[in-house]
Amino acid sequence: MKVICVAKRDPNAAPESFAALADAESQTAMRFAVDDFVREIYSIADGSGAVIIVEAESADAAKAKLSELPFVKAGLLQIEFIPVKAYRALSKLAG
Numbered sequence: 001m002k003v004i005c006v007a008k009r010d011p012n013a014a015p016e017s018f019a020a021l022a023d024a025e026s027q028t029a030m031r032f033a034v035d036d037f038v039r040e041i042y043s044i045a046d047g048s049g050a051v052i053i054v055e056a057e058s059a060d061a062a063k064a065k066l067s068e069l070p071f072v073k074a075g076l077l078q079i080e081f082i083p084v085k086a087y088r089a090l091s092k093l094a095g
Contacts, residue, residue, distance in 0.1 A: 001055070002039070003062040004082040008049040013076050021070040028069055037065055049077065059083045 009018070032038040032054075040053040056062040059081040071077040 001058065002084050003054050003056050003059050004084055005052040005054060005062060005066060006049065006080045006082070007052060007066075007071075007077045008044075008079075009047075009071075010076050010078065011048070017074065017076055018071065021074060021076070024070040032065070 029038060029041060029052075033041070037054055037056065038052055039055055042051045044050060052066070054062050054065070056065065062081055063079070066072060066079055069077065072079065
């Protein structure tokens with residue numbers, strides 16, 4: 001199942017907190033992409049976080065995997081998990 005994950009930075013966290021973990025965060029995210037867990041990843045334009053599209057068995061499985069991110073471990077990110085499926089009107093077009 002596809003899960004859209006909206007990760008927002010803690011606005012009260014010091015920029016230095018993010019800088020100290022940035023390399024580890026990037027490496028972990030890239031490993032997730034190589035493992036076909038992360039399918040797409042985008043920065044939010046205002047720098048407040050990221051939107052990540054993952055492939056997982058459930059939203060809970062996605063949450064468990066993304067809890068491995070250094071920013072999440074440090075309490076610097078809050079993530080909303082939104083399971084999605086194909087738009088239902090598409091099936092009417094195919095029929």
